[in-house]
Amino acid sequence: METLQIKAKIISNKKLKSNYWHLIFNSEFIARNAKAGQFLDIRVNHTDKPLLRRPLSIHSAKGIKVSVIYEVIGPGTQALSLRAPGELLDVIGPLGNGFEYLRIAKKSPRQRVVLVAGGIGVAPLVLLAEKLKLSKPLVLVGATTKRKLLCEKEFKNLGCSVKISTDDGSLGFKGRVTDLLKVNLAQGGFSNIFACGPEPMLKSIARIADEENLNSQLSLETHMACGIGACLGCVITTKSGYRRVCKDGPVFSGKELNWQGR
Amino acid sequence: MARQIKTDLTVDIGNLILKNPVMVASGTFGYAEEFKGFFDLKKIGAIVTKTITIKPRQGNLPPRTCETPAGMLNSIGLENPGIDKFIKDKLPFLKGLGVPVIVSIAAEDDPGEFSILVRELDKINLVSAIELNISCPNMQKNKLISQDAKETFALVSTVRRLTKKCLITKLSPNVTFISEIALAAQNAGSDAIALINTLTGMRIDVRKRSPKIGSWVGGLSGPAIRPIAVRMVWEVYNKINIPIIGMGGIMDTESALEFFIAGATAISIGTANFINPKVSLEVVSGLKQYMSDNNILNLSEIIGRLKACKD
Numbered sequence: 001m002e003t004l005q006i007k008a009k010i011i012s013n014k015k016l017k018s019n020y021w022h023l024i025f026n027s028e029f030i031a032r033n034a035k036a037g038q039f040l041d042i043r044v045n046h047t048d049k050p051l052l053r054r055p056l057s058i059h060s061a062k063g064i065k066v067s068v069i070y071e072v073i074g075p076g077t078q079a080l081s082l083r084a085p086g087e088l089l090d091v092i093g094p095l096g097n098g099f100e101y102l103r104i105a106k107k108s109p110r111q112r113v114v115l116v117a118g119g120i121g122v123a124p125l126v127l128l129a130e131k132l133k134l135s136k137p138l139v140l141v142g143a144t145t146k147r148k149l150l151c152e153k154e155f156k157n158l159g160c161s162v163k164i165s166t167d168d169g170s171l172g173f174k175g176r177v178t179d180l181l182k183v184n185l186a187q188g189g190f191s192n193i194f195a196c197g198p199e200p201m202l203k204s205i206a207r208i209a210d211e212e213n214l215n216s217q218l219s220l221e222t223h224m225a226c227g228i229g230a231c232l233g234c235v236i237t238t239k240s241g242y243r244r245v246c247k248d249g250p251v252f253s254g255k256e257l258n259w260q261g262r
Numbered sequence: 263m264a265r266q267i268k269t270d271l272t273v274d275i276g277n278l279i280l281k282n283p284v285m286v287a288s289g290t291f292g293y294a295e296e297f298k299g300f301f302d303l304k305k306i307g308a309i310v311t312k313t314i315t316i317k318p319r320q321g322n323l324p325p326r327t328c329e330t331p332a333g334m335l336n337s338i339g340l341e342n343p344g345i346d347k348f349i350k351d352k353l354p355f356l357k358g359l360g361v362p363v364i365v366s367i368a369a370e371d372d373p374g375e376f377s378i379l380v381r382e383l384d385k386i387n388l389v390s391a392i393e394l395n396i397s398c399p400n401m402q403k404n405k406l407i408s409q410d411a412k413e414t415f416a417l418v419s420t421v422r423r424l425t426k427k428c429l430i431t432k433l434s435p436n437v438t439f440i441s442e443i444a445l446a447a448q449n450a451g452s453d454a455i456a457l458i459n460t461l462t463g464m465r466i467d468v469r470k471r472s473p474k475i476g477s478w479v480g481g482l483s484g485p486a487i488r489p490i491a492v493r494m495v496w497e498v499y500n501k502i503n504i505p506i507i508g509m510g511g512i513m514d515t516e517s518a519l520e521f522f523i524a525g526a527t528a529i530s531i532g533t534a535n536f537i538n539p540k541v542s543l544e545v546v547s548g549l550k551q552y553m554s555d556n557n558i559l560n561l562s563e564i565i566g567r568l569k570a571c572k573d
Contacts, residue, residue: 004299005539043537048332048485048513053537092539225327225334226536230292232312232341233327242320242341247296 004095004228006030007088011065013081018148020120021081022059024067025089034061035098036128037196037219037251040068041227043090044080054080055224055246057124057196058094069123069150095227096250099124099194099217105132112190113137115160116205118177118197119144122151124219125196126158133158138184142177142197146170178204185212193254195219206254216254220245269553270560271546273307273527275505276428276453278362278391280307280528283561284518284546287509287532288313288366288393288432289338293352294359300539304360306546307528311352313366313395316375318344322400323476328465333484333511334533335463337400337477340368345382353388362390364430368398373407373417377424384425392427394418394452397434397459399481408434408459411446418450430507432456435487440494441501448502455498456507456530458491483533485511492524499525499566514541515548525566 008025016022030040041053054076056068072081083089104113115125115137122141129137139160143149144167155162164172165180173180178201181193185208195205196219209216222245225233229247236245237258243249271282285308291297294309303309321341328335343351348365356363365383369375376394383389396407396417407413408431418431431447433440435458444455460481465474473479491510499506508526512518513534521529534541549561558564 003301003540050329051332051334051484051533051537052329090538223325223327223329225336225533226290226296226539228296228539230296231290231327231336231536232321232338233336235321235324235326235341237324242324 005090005092008066008091010083010085010087010089012085013083015081016069016150019072020069020148020150021072022067022069023080023083024065025091026064027066027091028064030058030066030091030094031061031064034058034066034094034127036101036131037098037124038094038096039250040066040091040093041095041224042068042080044076044083050076050079052225053092053227055095055227057219059123059126061127069120071120092227096246097248099128099219099251101128101131101194104135104192113192113194114181114184114190115139116142116177116181116193116195116197117151118142118201119148120150121195121197121201121219123196125194126151126154128194129155129158129160133160136160138163140165140177140180140184142166142180142201144168177201178208181205181208185214190214192217203259206257206259209254217251218254218257219251220249269550269558271549273505273561275391275430275507275528277426278428280362282307282546282549283528284542284549285310285364285507285528285530286535286542287530288395290532290535293348293356295355297535297539301543306361306542308362308364308390309356309359310364310393310530311356311366312342313340313368313398314342314345314348314379315340315368315370316345316378317370318342318347319370325475327480328474330463330465330482330484331486333482333486335465335475335480335482336460337475337480339400339477340398345379349386353386357388363388364391364393365389366393366395366432368395370401373413376417376421380421380424384427389427391430392425393430393432393456394421395432395459397432399434399436399460399462399479400477402477406434406436408432408443409437411442414443415446415450418447418452422451428453430454430456432459434459435461435490435494435510441498444498444502448504452504454505454507454527455502456509457498458487458494458510461487461490483511485513485517487511488517488520492520495521495526496524496568512545515545515552518545518549519552519564522561522564523566523568525568527565
């Protein structure tokens with residue numbers, strides 16, 4: 001029986017920069033089935049510290065190799081950073097809906113799309129950029145500061161035009177990536193925004209998309225217990241009531257989210 | 263040479279015969295659909311559904327879960343589609359599984375809702391047993407039915423008259439004397455006692471000085487509560503003579519065995535399903551192995567067989 005839960009061999013697990021890490025493991029099954037925007041629920045170790053799995057976006061999936069990027073921020077991600085090549089990693093996935101990009105990628109490659117990443121939010125957008133590379137997306141990458149900027153080169157290697165923003169102005173546009181987005185949308189011609197990043201950024205993008213009458217697909221992050229739709233723990237408020245981020249998301253249309261007045 | 267003996271894992275819970283004593287706990291297994299991609303569901307003893315109410319419930323304000331040391335808090339608030347949609351949309355999948363289905367039910371405002379639900383479920387052949395969830399801590403109630411022996415007795419007696427199906431009463435650990443409540447349920451005609459539901463708990467974000475979950479308090483589950491659950495099973499086992507379905511932080515075969523030795527006839531796996539979706543199947547095989555290794559033919563040889571400490 002083909003199962004979503006596998007033991008995958010770790011190929012490498014290295015610090016990228018600052019407190020960001022890159023983990024690569026072997027899984028032909030996940031590589032074959034992964035859609036951009038889907039996630040993996042990873043058991044970081046075999047103790048009950050931490051008890052729950054950690055949901056991480058799929059950053060790349062090719063051949064038999066799959067990778068994630070994660071930020072070491074608590075005991076769970078700390079424990080994950082201690083895992084060594086050769087060890088087996090307990091992974092469930094691919095999970096969640098992922099971005100809807102096939103129509104754009106296949107039928108209308110000339111539609112102009114913009115990808116907006118904030119901080120660790122670059123992770124799923126690299127895989128998305130690869131799927132959308134024929135439409136040559138514009139990619140806006142935001143970080144607090146230059147030394148925390150991620151994946152610029154990967155986007156460039158995929159043929160995307162990349163623009164950078166940093167909150168402190170140490171590289172590229174000085175300010176929020178959402179302000180950089182406004183500047184670029186002013187040129188016109190865009191139809192779709194794909195974004196992943198911190199919640200305030202996504203809220204702002206939902207508002208901008210609404211004002212400019214564009215489609216937006218936003219990848220959300222929440223704490224999860226099960227990751228597979230069973231516990232109903234990770235719901236968010238949408239216009240059609242509570243929806244599960246793990247199963248109905250993690251990607252939601254900006255129009256669907258009930259962020260007004262919050 | 264080790265001899266492979268034929269182990270008997272079947273257990274009786276009232277008029278319900280389970281092929282093995284490993285069940286999955288209400289609220290941690292959805293309506294089973296979410297787990298179909300992980301293992302062959304018919305291999306476990308029984309499935310207890312997410313609790314249903316008469317009307318649909320949207321559940322509590324998020325965030326609804328947070329992690330705690332060796333555990334987690336949840337306050338889902340019994341989000342469910344209501345009994346009509348449950349029967350229409352969820353039962354058909356459960357029908358095809360070939361595993362006993364135990365439907366968990368709760369009342370929102372009036373205990374009389376239990377009677378309506380029991381009457382409805384009594385008509386459905388597929389429903390093997392009914393679990394009375396009188397112990398959900400996330401309903402913003404001052405007092406739960408299972409926190410009062412008289413109310414527990416009154417409720418169980420009322421619904422007992424309405425069905426011959428196996429009735430399981432699920433109790434809350436948030437009480438002073440658990441065996442008093444268990445005894446009340448037994449005397450009112452419950453076929454079995456399920457314990458424990460979650461312990462009420464709270465976590466505070468010290469930077470924001472706000473609770474970590476939307477409804478302020480939630481139910482604590484996971485290995486953190488296991489010693490309390492084992493103690494309560496043992497205490498209740500010594501006072502009643504109907505079967506106990508033990509649960510609370512079971513993560514593997516060894517922790518499941520603690521409950522049998524303390525007096526449980528069957529066990530339920532809850533939070534562990536979130537961490538390892540096929541844990542219940544692993545516990546079924548683990549129990550077989552343990553019995554075979556220790557020349558145990560029938561589980562009854564270990565249920566409640568707790569020995570005093572020796573030095």
